[in-house]
Structure formats: C-alpha cells, structure tokens
Amino acid sequence: MKREFDILIIGGGVVGCAIARELSKYRVNALLVEKECDVAMGISGRNSGVVHAGFYMKPGSLKAELNIKGHRMMPKLCEELDVPYQRVGKLVVAKNEQEVECLYKLKEAGDENGTKNLRIIDKEEIKKLEPNVEGIKALHSPTSAILDPFIFTIALAENALRNGIRILLDTEVLGIEENGSFTVKTTKGEFKSDFVVNSAGLFSDRISEMVGISKYKIYPCRGEYHILDKNKRDLINGMIYPVPPREFGGLGVHLTPTTDDNIFIGPSAEYIGEVDNVANTAEIMERLFKEAKELLPKISKRDLIRSFAGIRPKLIKANSKEPGDFVIEESPDVRGFINLIGIESPGLTAAPAIAEKVVEIIKKKMKLKINQKFKPKRKAPVRFSKLSDREKSELIRKNPNYGEIVCRCETVTKQEIIDALKNPLGARSIYGVRKRSKATCGRCQGGFCIPKIVKIMEELFQPPIDDITLKGEGSQLFIGKTKDLRR
Amino acid sequence: MIQKEIDIVIVGGGPAGLSAAISAKRNGIDNILIIERNENLGGILNQCIHEGFGVEIFKENLTGPEYMQRFIDEVEKLGIPYMLNSMVIDINSDKELTVCCRDDLYKIKAKSIILSMGCRERTRGQICIPGTRPSGIYTAGTAQNLINLRNYMVGKRIVILGSGDVGLIMARRFTLEGAKVLAVVEILPYSSGLPRNMAQCLDDFGIPLFLRHTIVNTHGNRRLEAVTIAEVDENLKPIKGTEKKIECDTLLLSVGLIPENELSKNSGVIIDETTGGAIVDENLETSVRGIFACGNVLHVHDIVDFVTLEAEKAGISASRFVKNKLERYEMIKVNPGVGIRYVLPHFISTKRDVKFFLRVMKPGRNKMILIKDENRIIKRIPKLRVNPAEMIRFELKKNEIKGVKELWIEMENVN
Amino acid sequence: MLTKRYVCIICPNSCEIEVEYSEDKINRISGNMCEKGEEYVKKEILCPERGLTTTIKVKNGSLPLVSVKTSKAIPKEMMMKIMDEISNVEVEAPIKIGNVIIKNVLNTEADIIATKNINKKVK
Structure with a gap:
C-alpha cells in the first residue's frame, strides 16, 4: 500500500468527500481516511437533507457566504453526480403576530445574503400551497431544495475515487506527528503527508488537539427525528418549518419530505455530554410527534416507521447570544494543517463551497496541476422503482436479477442489492446496502429483506460470519450458526 | 411485457392462498394463478417448525412444514399453476395486476382476485422504543x-418484548439452541399469546414473564449491550424509579402483526382501521367487486386451521363470482359492541347461515356473547373463558336472523 | 391432598384444567373439554412428556437445515440431552418428510424424523 501522500483528509463525511472530489480535479496524491465502515456514517447522514437557500444565516458570516454559494452549486453538482435532488420549496409558518415579525427579519437576512425570490405570503396563499397547513403568514422560499445526503456523500466519494483519490474505510486516526510534514498514525498503519485536512466533524476538536491546537471545543447538540411512512407524503408539498426558536440550537421542529417520499419530523435540539450518543429519548420522541401533529393533524403514531438522532458539532455552548460560525483555516501555528471545525448546519449545503475554499487554501501553498482526465460525471445504479413499466420490462429481459424483488416495501430488486454490495468504495454492511439501494428503509424496516440480503452476501462473497454487520466492526448480526452453542 | 388473462389470481401462496386456490379449482375454475413472492410455496409456515397445526382440520398435531406440504401436494396434484419469486407490485381498480418476476414484467387482467398476502410484524419504530439503534434488535x-x-444464530442472551405467540415460540427455540432467554416483557397485565404457549414455551424452561412492564431504553452503539425495563401504570406509561437494566445481546420484538394491505389499498379496497384488513361481506368480498380477502391479510389469526377454512370460503365465492353465480343480496351491517374488538364479516345478507369470527377486548371468565338487533337479543352464547389472543367463532342460522336490519355483538358478565 | 392448575398443551383449545391429587392417586380432574386433557394432566403429574421440534444440519441441500420432530413425546428432562445429540448430526440431501434421521434417539424409543422435504442443492 502507498504510504506517502501530498494531502491526507481525515473524515468521510460530506465535507471530507466534497474536498476529495474537488481535489480530484487536480493531479494530486491524496488519501481520505474514515474510521467507520462507510462514508456518511456520522452527521452527514443524520440530518434533514435540506439544501438551504441561505436566509437563516447571519449576514456577513462565513456560514452565509458558503451556504449561498453551495446552494447555487448544488443543482449542477447533483446532476453531474446523479444524486436525487428536488426543489420542493419551503414555508416558514407564523402562527401569531409576534412570529410574523420574525418572518420579516428572516426575509431581510435572506435578501441581504442573496437568497432569491423570498416572499411573505398570507393565509390564503398558504392554503393554496399547502392545504393541510395552518398559519397566519409564511415566508415562502421557492428555491429551497432537498437531496439524499447519503447518496450525495457516496457520489462525491465515488467520483473522487474514480478520479484518483485513495479512500480507506475502517481507518481511525490514532495520532499525528508533525516534523516538517505529518505522520498520521492510524489503525491501518502510518501515513506520511504534506497537508492534513481535518474534516472529522464531531471529532474535529480531538484531531486538532493531536497537533497541539487545543483552543477548539465541540459542544455536541443532539437532534432527534421520526420518519413517517411514505403513504403520508401527500400531506405536504414542500418543507414546513416553524419560526426558529430564539436560542441557536436548531431551526425548530419541522417537516421535511425526503427524496424517497418519506417525511422527517424533527429535529429537537439538546446539548449532551457525549459526541457519539445518538440515542432517542422517550420525552423528545413524544414531544416531536405532538408538535408535528399540531402542524399536520392527519398523522397518527401508526404512521411512524423509524426514529433516529444526529448530533450537531457546535462551537458554541447552550444559550449563546451569537450563532457561531464555521472555522475553515490553515492553522497559523501548524503549517499545512487545515482545520474545519464547527461545520454544522448549513454544512451539507455548503459542502461543495467549503471544498473549493479548502482547495484555494492548498493552492496558495502548493502548485496544483489540472487533472486532464477528470471525469465530473458519476452514474448512479438503476433505481428500479422509479422506472416506467416498459423500462422495467426491458431491464428484466436483459438481466433477470431485476425481476426479483428483495425489499418489498421499497421495491428494491436483487440486482440493486448486488450493485449496492459491489459498490466502488467496498462498503459491505447492511447500512451500506440501506443507504445505496434503500432496501430496509420501508415500513417493515428490513424484517423481510435482511435475511434475503444476507443470502445475497453469501452468494457474492461467502463472508465469514463476523463480516456480516449492521454498520461495521462490533455490530455483527449473528453470533454464529445454530447448534454452535450446544457443541 | 407479458400480458395474461386469468379467471382467478391468488396473491400469495401461503396457507390462505393455497387453500383458496384448491377450493376455487374444486369449484370448477381451471384458469387460476397463484403468485408467490418467495422461492417456494407455503409462506410463513416454512419457518414455523413447531407443532400445533392441523388439529381442527386433520385431527392431527402437525408442524408447520408438514401442514403446508399437504396443501402443496394437493396444488400439484390438481395442476394449479403458480409463479414463484414473483411479486405483485400493483393492483388497480380494474383488477389488473403488475407482477415482477425473473423472466419479465407481467400485466395480468383478472376476473377475480383473492388477496392472501398475510401480514408483517410491527417494528420498533412504530412503538417508539427509545435508545440507541445497535444490531441485535430483531422482530421475532x-x-x-x-x-x-438460514442457520444463523442471532444471539446468546435474549430479552423478548411482547408475549405474542411468535415471541413465546421463539423463547423456547432460543432455549433449545442453547441461548439464555432472560425475560419476556409484556406491557399489558396479561399475556397476548395462547395459554398453551405460555405453558410449554415459558413455564417449561423457567423463563420469567414480566407483566405490566416495557422496555424504556436500549444500550450499546454497535451491538446491543443491555435494555432497561420498567413497570407501567394503568395508562401504560413507565413508572419512574422502577427501571431495571438487563444485560443482553439481543432484543426480540413480538409486538403485533399488521395485515399487509398496501396493494389492496391501491386497488381501492376499503380497510377496517381496527383489524387492518379489508371490510368484507359474508362472501369475503371486499368493497371492490370481484376482489376477495382471506387469511392474515384480512385479520390476524391465531390458528392456521381457521385460515384454511376462511380461505376455502373465499375460493368458493371467487369461483361463483367468475361464473356469475354470486348472489347479490342486500346486506346488513354487523357491529362490534361493548367488550368486542372486532367481528367479521362486516356485512351479511341474512339469507344464509353465517360463521362469524370475533375477538374480545380483554380476558375474562364467565362471559356471555350477546347477539342483538335494534330491539331484542337474538342469541346468547355463554363463554367460560375469553381471551383477546383467542379468536372466537360462532354461527348464526338464517332463521335466527331473518328480517334483521342491523346486528350488534356484545359481551356481558354472567352473574 | 394437593390442587394444581394446568393449561393443557395438547391442542390450541388450551383448556385450563384443575386437578386434585395426593401422592399416589388423582382424585378429581375438571375443566378439560376432552379425554386427552385428562391424559395430559395425569402424565404431567407422573412423568411429564413433550414433543420436541428443532432443526438438523443438511449437507448439499437447497436449505442449510431440515426441520425435525420426535416421532412421539419424550420425557421432558430428555429435551436438552436430545438437543445436544442432534447438534452434532448432519444429513445429506435429499430428504423427505417422514424420513427417520435418528432412530431411537438416546433410547427414548422416539425417532427423530424430518418434517420438511429438502431437495439437493442445484449447482
């Protein structure tokens, strides 16, 4: 294995992968390391999947600048990378006069930041856009969009890989030595690199500390969600948000459709002690449902199919007066060490713009030659359920594996499972299949298809039993074969 | 794309579908097609290797695979066509089915459809169990x-939430395979499984049952490390201070079954919110003419023999429909009253003897099932014991319900 | 004299049977809907028996396991011993329902018989 690189990126979240992809436009020796068994295992996959239009951010902040820029880059990027992207629009709904005032403040900030086509609309127009939503006035943002954050991150990584960036999964950084260049110690051995990019998200303060920069501290702020059955998708057209609460925890419990026709309810905002505690709590689960039911009376608990939580890597403590900004800089003390800290919302939207900014920083220090062979396009595997009957028929005739439905809830075929398992990154967990193919994402939550997916894994790889995991090492599905405990 | 025209399409080749097919064939319909999504017929019975099947129909105590094989053999003998590895992905209101299978996409125009897709398990997401989401949490x-x-052992130290039959059967199965079942946790004050399963699956092995308890937390980010259980109050809310942590690597959920009616809804079939299955009349015909339903897709059964009997009826009705011989009588409504969770069929003609299925709300002793119309009690059926886990069947003769305009079924105490 | 309650496990009726008995004899049995219930309770007091169902490993089969049962009820305390015995057995496909896989398992006079047809694996 090659051990020496120009640039080493720590973290396979959306930001790390966007940087990798941006770097692949140049002829560089770069390596991305990710401690989990796949990319998008942290906050990148645990958010609302919203491409923000930029009106929430404080004018003049780095967040505002990169949000607006990322939002503008996104449609073309998603097209190039074949990522599900839908411009569904957003309503921020005011329930009383006091909240209406906030709408005007949001619009003002949006206008200043450069958000396009923001309008304050009245009750009648709300009803026209969203017949199931109640409110006295709303801020309408037609350019707000949604995307699939898993697929987006995976697509960035796959495209980077194709264009020459090395990616190593299951590789945790244990320590970094700095002596002119960097020696990065990992669970897969040591790597030397001239530049290190710290895009480790929730762990970015720890990575930063490895080179002696201890001025940053991440304050984990958990957000819990519920997912609604897709048979409730028609209740809303676009995103429905409340007026954001005064504290800078989050944007308030909102309803966000997904590109797979579910609706997310959430997130809450709660400062917690540990960066890896993505548990749901009874209290917040109850509250989220109650608040969502106020926005949409037609939902019931029967419609919930799953709950999850994500953690915002905040640079500010609870009850702070200021919202806090992204830190994106080459460390003034440690040359060649590029720190990305506090990349919370709108990090997903801003990711492509952050990547450009990081490459600009590197360019100042190192001559980057254009990669003439760079291929911007990535083709996603077929999504059978999205095809017409005629296309389905043609596909099955060419390849019978498209005729065998493995996941009945999301109509995912055997070939799509095979494609997901044989992905370019080599990620092989059930979550890997889940993110790529959407099998197990439906209302039975994998009850019927997990045994079938395991069988396909057997057919393809004959994996040892310990390699069959939900989400990588330590999350084995099985403890052995039957009879093992009796022999 | 392959087009086909079929008299009776049977969606699902489990116990209900096979019986319906056999009965339709015996009633003179040859152009039948069973569509099965798995690689063999038999449905869920393939994995139900325990005994308890066939007592009603064969007067024998069979295992699931043995019970099912008798019907598969009969289907083969009668030469009833079936498709395997084939999934119906749509049914429209014109009774046209879209079927996905390894050779092509089929468009099948059916004169009649029998829905026999069975049910799915309620998951963790639907009952909102708090905590982390590690591996090791399975539905039973x-x-x-x-x-x-598949020959995979899923865990060593097991906690089971819910005392439904599948969970109880699995408690014994785990124990026999050498795993330790630490607790069965049931939120209600009584078990939701059959008493015989309580006896032979838990008591035989000394497995503790925690009634009025639920799971309030799951621990471990990778593989499950523990669960926290707590006692619940009369509103089924956990009582603070009663929490107890149990170290385990597996949590099994046996918290209910849901008839799988997404396809039925596409075709316009109206669903009963209580059963989760179609609203049907005495012919087991749904709100869409020519579409019939039977088995666990209609309502969740506890005994497969009754699925078979119900499905036979659906087969007869569908064959009569195809032959234009299904009588079109005016129907009256049958309502569940006090103490009754649901009663099937929802509509009857009063022109024929009818068999009813019902489930009660709560367990009890010395009860009386009352069958009433607006004015009077038509019939009283005494019950020594009632239990929501056990479906109750009874029959009304046509002379008992002659001229009745609406029926109510209630339960009352006997003094 | 002792009184004990049993849930009959012979069939899904799950009769709740009450029995009064002393050390050497059963005095009264009530609650059972059929004779099998009486028989069951007698056995349950004197020498409890159970039918055992499980699986056995299959070589070259379309499935990795075949489901099996004991041909008759076996003493309850023998269940785990038979499970240990079964865990080390492997059978070659094809297998037919009713095939005897272990004869007179651990001298219980019960055979272990297949309850499922298993075809040979198609290569």
Whole structure:
C-alpha cells in the first residue's frame, strides 16, 4: 500500500468527500481516511437533507457566504453526480403576530445574503400551497431544495475515487506527528503527508488537539427525528418549518419530505455530554410527534416507521447570544494543517463551497496541476422503482436479477442489492446496502429483506460470519450458526 | 411485457392462498394463478417448525412444514399453476395486476382476485422504543426465519418484548439452541399469546414473564449491550424509579402483526382501521367487486386451521363470482359492541347461515356473547373463558336472523 | 391432598384444567373439554412428556437445515440431552418428510424424523 501522500483528509463525511472530489480535479496524491465502515456514517447522514437557500444565516458570516454559494452549486453538482435532488420549496409558518415579525427579519437576512425570490405570503396563499397547513403568514422560499445526503456523500466519494483519490474505510486516526510534514498514525498503519485536512466533524476538536491546537471545543447538540411512512407524503408539498426558536440550537421542529417520499419530523435540539450518543429519548420522541401533529393533524403514531438522532458539532455552548460560525483555516501555528471545525448546519449545503475554499487554501501553498482526465460525471445504479413499466420490462429481459424483488416495501430488486454490495468504495454492511439501494428503509424496516440480503452476501462473497454487520466492526448480526452453542 | 388473462389470481401462496386456490379449482375454475413472492410455496409456515397445526382440520398435531406440504401436494396434484419469486407490485381498480418476476414484467387482467398476502410484524419504530439503534434488535419472525431456515444464530442472551405467540415460540427455540432467554416483557397485565404457549414455551424452561412492564431504553452503539425495563401504570406509561437494566445481546420484538394491505389499498379496497384488513361481506368480498380477502391479510389469526377454512370460503365465492353465480343480496351491517374488538364479516345478507369470527377486548371468565338487533337479543352464547389472543367463532342460522336490519355483538358478565 | 392448575398443551383449545391429587392417586380432574386433557394432566403429574421440534444440519441441500420432530413425546428432562445429540448430526440431501434421521434417539424409543422435504442443492 502507498504510504506517502501530498494531502491526507481525515473524515468521510460530506465535507471530507466534497474536498476529495474537488481535489480530484487536480493531479494530486491524496488519501481520505474514515474510521467507520462507510462514508456518511456520522452527521452527514443524520440530518434533514435540506439544501438551504441561505436566509437563516447571519449576514456577513462565513456560514452565509458558503451556504449561498453551495446552494447555487448544488443543482449542477447533483446532476453531474446523479444524486436525487428536488426543489420542493419551503414555508416558514407564523402562527401569531409576534412570529410574523420574525418572518420579516428572516426575509431581510435572506435578501441581504442573496437568497432569491423570498416572499411573505398570507393565509390564503398558504392554503393554496399547502392545504393541510395552518398559519397566519409564511415566508415562502421557492428555491429551497432537498437531496439524499447519503447518496450525495457516496457520489462525491465515488467520483473522487474514480478520479484518483485513495479512500480507506475502517481507518481511525490514532495520532499525528508533525516534523516538517505529518505522520498520521492510524489503525491501518502510518501515513506520511504534506497537508492534513481535518474534516472529522464531531471529532474535529480531538484531531486538532493531536497537533497541539487545543483552543477548539465541540459542544455536541443532539437532534432527534421520526420518519413517517411514505403513504403520508401527500400531506405536504414542500418543507414546513416553524419560526426558529430564539436560542441557536436548531431551526425548530419541522417537516421535511425526503427524496424517497418519506417525511422527517424533527429535529429537537439538546446539548449532551457525549459526541457519539445518538440515542432517542422517550420525552423528545413524544414531544416531536405532538408538535408535528399540531402542524399536520392527519398523522397518527401508526404512521411512524423509524426514529433516529444526529448530533450537531457546535462551537458554541447552550444559550449563546451569537450563532457561531464555521472555522475553515490553515492553522497559523501548524503549517499545512487545515482545520474545519464547527461545520454544522448549513454544512451539507455548503459542502461543495467549503471544498473549493479548502482547495484555494492548498493552492496558495502548493502548485496544483489540472487533472486532464477528470471525469465530473458519476452514474448512479438503476433505481428500479422509479422506472416506467416498459423500462422495467426491458431491464428484466436483459438481466433477470431485476425481476426479483428483495425489499418489498421499497421495491428494491436483487440486482440493486448486488450493485449496492459491489459498490466502488467496498462498503459491505447492511447500512451500506440501506443507504445505496434503500432496501430496509420501508415500513417493515428490513424484517423481510435482511435475511434475503444476507443470502445475497453469501452468494457474492461467502463472508465469514463476523463480516456480516449492521454498520461495521462490533455490530455483527449473528453470533454464529445454530447448534454452535450446544457443541 | 407479458400480458395474461386469468379467471382467478391468488396473491400469495401461503396457507390462505393455497387453500383458496384448491377450493376455487374444486369449484370448477381451471384458469387460476397463484403468485408467490418467495422461492417456494407455503409462506410463513416454512419457518414455523413447531407443532400445533392441523388439529381442527386433520385431527392431527402437525408442524408447520408438514401442514403446508399437504396443501402443496394437493396444488400439484390438481395442476394449479403458480409463479414463484414473483411479486405483485400493483393492483388497480380494474383488477389488473403488475407482477415482477425473473423472466419479465407481467400485466395480468383478472376476473377475480383473492388477496392472501398475510401480514408483517410491527417494528420498533412504530412503538417508539427509545435508545440507541445497535444490531441485535430483531422482530421475532425475522429471527425465526434466520434461525430455522438460514442457520444463523442471532444471539446468546435474549430479552423478548411482547408475549405474542411468535415471541413465546421463539423463547423456547432460543432455549433449545442453547441461548439464555432472560425475560419476556409484556406491557399489558396479561399475556397476548395462547395459554398453551405460555405453558410449554415459558413455564417449561423457567423463563420469567414480566407483566405490566416495557422496555424504556436500549444500550450499546454497535451491538446491543443491555435494555432497561420498567413497570407501567394503568395508562401504560413507565413508572419512574422502577427501571431495571438487563444485560443482553439481543432484543426480540413480538409486538403485533399488521395485515399487509398496501396493494389492496391501491386497488381501492376499503380497510377496517381496527383489524387492518379489508371490510368484507359474508362472501369475503371486499368493497371492490370481484376482489376477495382471506387469511392474515384480512385479520390476524391465531390458528392456521381457521385460515384454511376462511380461505376455502373465499375460493368458493371467487369461483361463483367468475361464473356469475354470486348472489347479490342486500346486506346488513354487523357491529362490534361493548367488550368486542372486532367481528367479521362486516356485512351479511341474512339469507344464509353465517360463521362469524370475533375477538374480545380483554380476558375474562364467565362471559356471555350477546347477539342483538335494534330491539331484542337474538342469541346468547355463554363463554367460560375469553381471551383477546383467542379468536372466537360462532354461527348464526338464517332463521335466527331473518328480517334483521342491523346486528350488534356484545359481551356481558354472567352473574 | 394437593390442587394444581394446568393449561393443557395438547391442542390450541388450551383448556385450563384443575386437578386434585395426593401422592399416589388423582382424585378429581375438571375443566378439560376432552379425554386427552385428562391424559395430559395425569402424565404431567407422573412423568411429564413433550414433543420436541428443532432443526438438523443438511449437507448439499437447497436449505442449510431440515426441520425435525420426535416421532412421539419424550420425557421432558430428555429435551436438552436430545438437543445436544442432534447438534452434532448432519444429513445429506435429499430428504423427505417422514424420513427417520435418528432412530431411537438416546433410547427414548422416539425417532427423530424430518418434517420438511429438502431437495439437493442445484449447482
């Protein structure tokens, strides 16, 4: 294995992968390391999947600048990378006069930041856009969009890989030595690199500390969600948000459709002690449902199919007066060490713009030659359920594996499972299949298809039993074969 | 794309579908097609390797696979066509089915359809169990499939939430395979499984049952490390201070079954919110003419023999429909009253003897099932014991219900 | 004299049977809907028996396991011993329902018989 690189990126979240992809436009020796068994295992996959239009951010902040820029880059990027992207629009709904005032403040900030086509609309127009939503006035943002954050991150990584960036999964950084260049110690051995990019998200303060920069501290702020059955998708057209609460925890419990026709309810905002505690709590689960039911009376608990939580890597403590900004800089003390800290919302939207900014920083220090062979396009595997009957028929005739439905809830075929398992990154967990193919994402939550997916894994790889995991090492599905405990 | 025209399409080749097909064939319909999504017929019975099947119909105590094989053999003998590895992905209101299978996409125009897709398990997401989401949390049926068919042992130290029959059967199965079942946790004050399963699956092995308890937390980010259980109050809310942590690597959920009616809804079939299955009349015909339903897709049964009997009826009705011989009488409504969770069929003609299925709300002793119309009690059926886990069947003769305009079924105490 | 309650496990009727008995004899049995219930309770007091169902490993089969049962009820305390015995057995496909896989398992006079047809694996 090659051990020496120009640039080493720590973290396979959306930001790390966007940087990798941006770097692949140049002829560089770069390596991305990710401690989990796949990319998008942290906050990148645990958010609302919203491409923000930029009106929430404080004018003049780095967040505002990169949000607006990322939002503008996104449609073309998603097209190039074949990522599900839908411009569904957003309503921020005011329930009383006091909240209406906030709408005007949001619009003002949006206008200043450069958000396009923001309008304050009245009750009648709300009803026209969203017949199931109640409110006295709303801020309408037609350019707000949604995307699939898993697929987006995976697509960035796959495209980077194709264009020459090395990616190593299951590789945790244990320590970094700095002596002119960097020696990065990992669970897969040591790597030397001239530049290190710290895009480790929730762990970015720890990575930063490895080179002696201890001025940053991440304050984990958990957000819990519920997912609604897709048979409730028609209740809303676009995103429905409340007026954001005064504290800078989050944007308030909102309803966000997904590109797979579910609706997310959430997130809450709660400062917690540990960066890896993505548990749901009874209290917040109850509250989220109650608040969502106020926005949409037609939902019931029967419609919930799953709950999850994500953690915002905040640079500010609870009850702070200021919202806090992204830190994106080459460390003034440690040359060649590029720190990305506090990349919370709108990090997903801003990711492509952050990547450009990081490459600009590197360019100042190192001559980057254009990669003439760079291929911007990535083709996603077929999504059978999205095809017409005629296309389905043609596909099955060419390849019978498209005729065998493995996941009945999301109509995912055997070939799509095979494609997901044989992905370019080599990620092989059930979550890997889940993110790529959407099998197990439906209302039975994998009850019927997990045994079938395991069988396909057997057919393809004959994996040892310990390699069959939900989400990588330590999350084995099985403890052995039957009879093992009796022999 | 392959086009086909079929007299009776049967969606699902489990116990209900096979019986319906056999009965339709015996009633003179040859152009039948069973569509089965798995690689063999038999449905869920393939993995139900325990005994208790066939007592009603064969007067024998068979295992699931043995019971099912008798019907598969009969289907083969009668030469009833079936498709395997084939999934119906749509049914429209014109009774046209879209079927996905390994050779092509089929468009099948059916004169009649029998829905027999069975049910799915309620998941963690639907009952909102707080905590982390590690591996090691399985629904009981999925674990049964992995252990009994795929030869994968899912865990060593097991806690089971819910005392439904599949969970109880799995408690014994795990114990026999050498795993330790630490607790069965049931939120209600009584078990939701059959008493015989309580006796032979838990008591035989000394497995503790925690009634009025639920799971309030799951621990471990990778593989499950522990669960926290707590006692609940009369509103089924956990009582603070009663929490107890149990170290385990597996949590099995046996918290209810849901008839799988997404396809039925596409075709316009109206669903009963209580049963989760179609609203049907005495012919087991749904709100869409020519579409019939039987088995667990209609309502969740506890005994497969009754699925078979119900499905036979659906087969007869569908064959009569195809032959234009299904009588079109005016129907009256049958309502569940006090103490009754649901009663099937929802509509009857009063022109024929009818068999009813019902489930009660709560367990009890010395009860009386009352059958009433607006004015009077038509019939009283005494019951020594009632239990929501056990479906109750009774029959009304046509002379008992002659001229009745609406029926109510209630339960009352006997003094 | 002792009184004990049993849930009959012979069939899904799950009769709740009450029995009064002393050390050497059963005095009264009530609650059972059929004779099998009486028989069951007698056995349950004197020498409890159970039918055992499980699986056995299959070589070259379309499935990795075949489901099996004991041909008759076996003493309850023998269940785990038979499970240990079964865990080390492997059978070659094809297998037919009713095939005897272990004869007179651990001298219980019960055979272990297949309850499922298993075809040979198609290569």
